[in-house]
Amino acid sequence: MPAPQTIAQELQEKIYSLIKQAVEYRDEADFELASMARDARKLLAADAASAHVVLGMLECLKGKKDTSDRHFESARSLNASAGLLSNWWCAKLNLGYMSEAEAVTSAMLDPRLDINSFLTTGPIAFTCGSIKATCDLIDRANAMNTDLKSFPVETYRRAQTLMNEFGLSDRDLAQVLDVAGEVLREHKLFYAGPGAKLEVVDAPFYPDRGLYFSFDVGTSAAHAAGMYAELAGKLCDKFDPLPEGVHVSFRGIGAHQQ
Amino acid sequence: MSCTPSDFETCGEALLAEGAAEIDIRCATSRFYYSAFHSALSFHATLPSPGAAPAGSFGVHESLIKQLINPTIKNGDSRFGASRKAGYMLIEMRKNRVKADYDLDASFGDADALKTQADLKQIQTILGT
Numbered sequence: 115m116p117a118p119q120t121i122a123q124e125l126q127e128k129i130y131s132l133i134k135q136a137v138e139y140r141d142e143a144d145f146e147l148a149s150m151a152r153d154a155r156k157l158l159a160a161d162a163a164s165a166h167v168v169l170g171m172l173e174c175l176k177g178k179k180d181t182s183d184r185h186f187e188s189a190r191s192l193n194a195s196a197g198l199l200s201n202w203w204c205a206k207l208n209l210g211y212m213s214e215a216e217a218v219t220s221a222m223l224d225p226r227l228d229i230n231s232f233l234t235t236g237p238i239a240f241t242c243g244s245i246k247a248t249c250d251l252i253d254r255a256n257a258m259n260t261d262l263k264s265f266p267v268e269t270y271r272r273a274q275t276l277m278n279e280f281g282l283s284d285r286d287l288a289q290v291l292d293v294a295g296e297v298l299r300e301h302k303l304f305y306a307g308p309g310a311k312l313e314v315v316d317a318p319f320y321p322d323r324g325l326y327f328s329f330d331v332g333t334s335a336a337h338a339a340g341m342y343a344e345l346a347g348k349l350c351d352k353f354d355p356l357p358e359g360v361h362v363s364f365r366g367i368g369a370h371q372q
Numbered sequence: 373m374s375c376t377p378s379d380f381e382t383c384g385e386a387l388l389a390e391g392a393a394e395i396d397i398r399c400a401t402s403r404f405y406y407s408a409f410h411s412a413l414s415f416h417a418t419l420p421s422p423g424a425a426p427a428g429s430f431g432v433h434e435s436l437i438k439q440l441i442n443p444t445i446k447n448g449d450s451r452f453g454a455s456r457k458a459g460y461m462l463i464e465m466r467k468n469r470v471k472a473d474y475d476l477d478a479s480f481g482d483a484d485a486l487k488t489q490a491d492l493k494q495i496q497t498i499l500g501t
Contacts, residue, residue, distance in 0.1 A: 315467060319474045321434055322467050335483075339490035343457060343498060350456040356441055363464050365487045 118157050122164035125150055126201070129171045133208060137332035139177035139302040147172050163193040167201050174205035177302055182209070195228075200235050207242055208304055210295020215242035216288035223247055229255060237265055238309030240327075243287030245273045272314040273325055280324070280359030287325070287360055293352060294329055294362045297345045305329040306367055324359040330367045338366030377414070377501065380407035381492060388485055397485045398472040404488040405469035408495045409433060412440060412458050415499040419445055423455065437462050454498050461495055 116124075128150065132140075140147055151172050157165035170185030186202040199222045206215040219239055222232050232239075232251055239248045249270050255262055277283070291310070298305060306329075313326040331338050341364045349356060384403030387396040413436055416423065423439030430438065440459030443452050468488050471478055 317475065320467065320470050321431070322463055322470075326464065326467060335486040335490040336493070339487070339494045342461065342491060343494040346457040346460040347453065349460060350453060356456075356460060361460075361464055361467075363461075363491075365483060366490070367483065 118160035119164060121153065122157055122161055122168060125154055125168045126164075126171070129168065129175070132175060133171070133204070133304075134308070136175060136208075136304045137306065138304065140175045142176055142178075144176070147175060163189045163195075163198065166192070167198055171201060171205055174208055177209065177299065179209050179211065200232070203235060203242075207238075207309070210292070210298045210305075212242040212291035212295050213285070213288040216244050216247075216284055219244040219247050219284075223251055225254075229258070229260065233260065233262075233265070240270070240273065240287075240312045241291070241309035243284045243289075243291055245270060245277060245287065245325075246284050249274045269312065269314055272316055273312065276314060276316055276323065276325060276359060282325075282357070282359055286357065290349070290353075290357055290360050290362055291327060293348045294327070294345055294364070296348065297341050297364070298329065298331070300344075301331075301333075301341060303331050303333070306332050310362075311365075322361075324361055327360070327362040329362075329364050331364050332368070333366045334368055335366040338364040377407045377410040380404070380410065381489075384485075384489065388482075388489070392482075394480060397482060398480055401472040401480075401485045401488045402469050404485070404492045405465045408458075408462060408465055408492045409436070411496055411499055411501040412436060412462060415451075415458070415501060416440060416455070419443065419451060419455070421445060423459075433466060437466070454500070458495050458498050461491055461498075465491055465495075 151169060154165045154168040154172070157168070166185040166189035170182045170189065173182035173185060182205050186198070186205065189198050190202075199218055203215050203218040203222065206218060219242065222235070229251070233255070236248050236251060239245075252262065252265065252267055252270060277287075311328045311330065313328070315326055316323055331341065333341075345362065345364065349362075380403045384400040384407065387400035387403065389396075392400070416436060416439060421444045424442040424444055425435050425439050437459050440455045440462065443455040445452055445455075465488055468484060472480060472484075
């Protein structure tokens with residue numbers, strides 16, 4: 115029989131594969147998730163922290179934020195590792211709670227924690243607004259001669275320059291991105307791909323310089339445009355004046371037409 | 373002979389025909405933006421008072437977007453929210469238009485044009501045009 119940690123690792127890998135392909139929330143009675151949850155519960159006695167992480171991720175796939183958080187809280191009370199934090203971060207990000215994910219980013223940057231787990235999540239950390247925090251991490255990694263080849267360092271640096279120009283903090287960005295998360299939840303959709311797309315628009319011929327975030331969603335272009343209009347309405351309700359230098363929208367990539 | 377916002381849209385749709393080359397896709401994106409811009413310009417002209425444009429020198433497009441985002445009509449008027457929403461959505465459409473016409477090294481595909489086209493239809497709905 116495989117060791118509990120091996121089983122937990124395999125379950126986590128399966129979940130990551132499901133999250134990568136997930137377009138919309140899975141049904142609560144989903145057979146595959148129920149079967150994985152049963153396997154995870156069997157691990158509770160031997161490796162409770164890992165079991166709770168798996169259960170937290172499974173709840174995320176169903177769009178259940180409260181129960182997902184409860185499992186991660188239980189896991190944290192048993193073991194506050196960087197790996198646990200990056201899983202929790204991933205769950206919050208996929209459920210669109212960007213301010214909460216941004217706060218976890220800060221916890222992940224605790225110098226006592228292993229930097230390597232953040233090197234995996236860092237390339238998409240801008241999805242929750244964590245740009246300046248990631249630039250700090252890049253500085254730390256450079257000081258430690260860590261390999262950053264797969265890291266979009268230049269994009270982060272240019273984004274930081276624009277943020278300074280517009281007086282924006284990571285928290286400011288997260289609050290704007292939270293609104294996109296709210297719209298995604300209302301439609302019971304996950305964004306497609308590992309994270310948002312970030313376009314740093316700073317070339318001289320662009321009149322509207324700024325950070326343009328876009329979430330691809332697995333729906334038709336028309337449905338995504340409707341979501342974008344809802345997002346615009348919510349942003350106008352939440353912010354007066356609208357924040358300058360940051361823009362967020364949706365783009366339909368048509369996994370299923372609505 | 374006069375031209376309407378919907379003529380720009382029709383022109384964009386024709387450019388997006390099956391097997392459109394990148395240049396057609398870029399031009400279609402530009403036409404869709406101009407359709408939205410002219411719809412928004414007409415909408416703004418019908419408001420009882422123009423939106424507030426901040427001091428400074430801005431071009432026609434930037435001025436219109438700023439005015440739409442800062443309407444001076446009563447908040448209770450349904451056109452107040454419509455103006456702000458359309459102004460917000462125009463910012464990205466304009467950025468995509470500039471990308472289509474100026475940023476020739478940037479990758480540009482069908483999805484970009486289809487998004488602009490779908491966003492145009494939303495703006496038309498919001499503005500009631």
